Amino acid sequence: MDKHKAFKTALHEKDGIDQPESVSRTAIEHVTQLRKKQPSADELVARILKGDKTALSRAITLVESTNPAHLEKANDVIAQCLPHADKSVRIGITGVPGVGKSTFIEAFGKHLTSLGRKVAVLAVDPSSSLSHGSILGDKTRMEELVKDANAYIRPSASGETLGGVARKTREAIILCEACGFDTIVIETVGVGQSETAVHSMVDFFLLLQIAGAGDELQGIKRGIMEMADLIVINKADGDNIKSARLAKTEFNRALHLFPAKSSGWQPTVTTCSAISHEGIAEVWQTINKYFELVKGNEFFGLRRSEQNSYWLTETINEQLLGRFYHDPAIAGLLEQSKKAVQDNAVSPFAAAKVLLEKYFRL
The missing domain is CATH 3.40.50.300 (P-loop containing nucleotide triphosphate hydrolases)
Structure with a gap:
C-alpha cells in the first residue's frame, strides 16, 4: 500500500454553509411592481404641489422622455402645474x-x-x-x-x-x-x-x-x-x-x-x-x-413676457422637426435622399425641397 495514498492531510476543504442572497427577492419584486405602477397625471400634480421630490423627479423624467406616448401625459402635468x-x-x-x-x-x-x-x-x-x-x-x-x-x-x-x-x-x-x-x-x-x-x-x-x-x-x-x-x-x-x-x-x-x-x-x-x-x-x-x-x-415682468413668446416659437420649431423626422412616409425617402446626396446625384438643397414638399402634401 502506498504510504502517500494512506496519509490523510489536514489541508482539505470542509463543506461550508451556503451564503444567503445579498438582495431579498421579495424586495426586488416589490420595487419592480412599484416602478411598473405609473401614477396618473392628476396624482403626480397633487404630489408635486405638496412638495414631493420623488413625484417631481418622475414628472421631469416624463417631460424629458422622447417616447411619443408620454407626450400627452407630460403636457397634462405641465398644464396643471403652470398656474402654480x-x-x-x-x-x-x-x-x-x-x-x-x-x-x-x-x-x-x-x-x-x-x-x-x-x-x-x-x-x-x-x-x-x-x-x-x-x-x-x-x-x-x-x-x-x-x-x-x-x-x-x-x-x-x-x-x-x-x-x-x-x-x-x-x-x-x-x-x-x-x-x-x-x-x-x-x-x-x-x-x-x-x-x-x-x-x-x-x-x-x-x-x-x-x-x-x-x-x-x-x-x-x-x-x-x-x-x-x-x-x-x-x-x-x-x-x-x-x-x-x-x-x-x-x-x-x-x-x-x-x-x-x-x-x-x-x-x-x-x-x-x-x-x-x-x-x-x-x-x-x-x-x-x-x-x-x-x-x-417693471423690466422683470417684461422680460418674462418676452421669454414666454420666445419659447412659444421654440416649441413650435421643436414639434415641427419632431413630426417631420418621425413621419413614416418621410423616413424611407429621407434615407434615399441622404444616399443620393452622398453620391453627388442630387444637391442637398434640391433634396431638401423634395422632402419638404412631400411632407406638406401629406
Missing part, C-alpha cells in the same frame, strides 16, 4: 470647464438654504457626440447640497442642444416652481458655445471665470460677456488672490465698453472662493440689488 409656477427667481450660471461651477453652486445653494430659501438646481451635463451618453455626476460633486432638505438637484444630459441646455429645461423650471422651490439655478455645460438658450429662460445671468489662465479677456467670448449680469472670479484664495483681483480690474474695464443694458443694470465683477465660502454672501446681495431694480422699473 412663475413664483421664483431664475438664475443661470455658466463658465468655462474647470472654473468650479459645481463647487460654487453648492456653496451658493447652501448659503441660500441657510436663509430659508428653497433651491432647485437643474444641472446640464455634456453628452458624448459618439455614444450620446452623459456622466450626470453633479449629485456626487454637490454631496452636501444634495442632502439638504430645502434643495433639489436634477442632472440632465445636454444632448445635441446648443449651449448645453437640456431640451426640456424650460418645462422642468415650471415643475420645480410648482413644487415650491423659490430659487431655480440652471448650470450649463459652459463649453464656449452660444448661451442664448439659458439666457432666454432666466432672470439673472451669472458668468463664472478664473484668473491666471492666460489673457483674461481671451478667456470668454464677447457675446457671453454682454449677456452677463454679474461676473464672478472664482478660486480667489491662497496664492491666487492677487491674480483674481487683477482679473477683476480687467473685466470691470471691459464691461464699461459694452452697450448699456435695457434693464438699466450696470453689470459688475466680484471675486469669491467657493471652497472657503468667501464672497458667496456678497454674490447673493448683488443679485438681490438687481431684482430690486428690475422689479421696480
Whole structure:
C-alpha cells in the first residue's frame, strides 16, 4: 500500500454553509411592481404641489422622455402645474470647464438654504457626440447640497442642444416652481458655445471665470460677456488672490465698453472662493440689488413676457422637426435622399425641397 495514498492531510476543504442572497427577492419584486405602477397625471400634480421630490423627479423624467406616448401625459402635468409656477427667481450660471461651477453652486445653494430659501438646481451635463451618453455626476460633486432638505438637484444630459441646455429645461423650471422651490439655478455645460438658450429662460445671468489662465479677456467670448449680469472670479484664495483681483480690474474695464443694458443694470465683477465660502454672501446681495431694480422699473415682468413668446416659437420649431423626422412616409425617402446626396446625384438643397414638399402634401 502506498504510504502517500494512506496519509490523510489536514489541508482539505470542509463543506461550508451556503451564503444567503445579498438582495431579498421579495424586495426586488416589490420595487419592480412599484416602478411598473405609473401614477396618473392628476396624482403626480397633487404630489408635486405638496412638495414631493420623488413625484417631481418622475414628472421631469416624463417631460424629458422622447417616447411619443408620454407626450400627452407630460403636457397634462405641465398644464396643471403652470398656474402654480412663475413664483421664483431664475438664475443661470455658466463658465468655462474647470472654473468650479459645481463647487460654487453648492456653496451658493447652501448659503441660500441657510436663509430659508428653497433651491432647485437643474444641472446640464455634456453628452458624448459618439455614444450620446452623459456622466450626470453633479449629485456626487454637490454631496452636501444634495442632502439638504430645502434643495433639489436634477442632472440632465445636454444632448445635441446648443449651449448645453437640456431640451426640456424650460418645462422642468415650471415643475420645480410648482413644487415650491423659490430659487431655480440652471448650470450649463459652459463649453464656449452660444448661451442664448439659458439666457432666454432666466432672470439673472451669472458668468463664472478664473484668473491666471492666460489673457483674461481671451478667456470668454464677447457675446457671453454682454449677456452677463454679474461676473464672478472664482478660486480667489491662497496664492491666487492677487491674480483674481487683477482679473477683476480687467473685466470691470471691459464691461464699461459694452452697450448699456435695457434693464438699466450696470453689470459688475466680484471675486469669491467657493471652497472657503468667501464672497458667496456678497454674490447673493448683488443679485438681490438687481431684482430690486428690475422689479421696480417693471423690466422683470417684461422680460418674462418676452421669454414666454420666445419659447412659444421654440416649441413650435421643436414639434415641427419632431413630426417631420418621425413621419413614416418621410423616413424611407429621407434615407434615399441622404444616399443620393452622398453620391453627388442630387444637391442637398434640391433634396431638401423634395422632402419638404412631400411632407406638406401629406
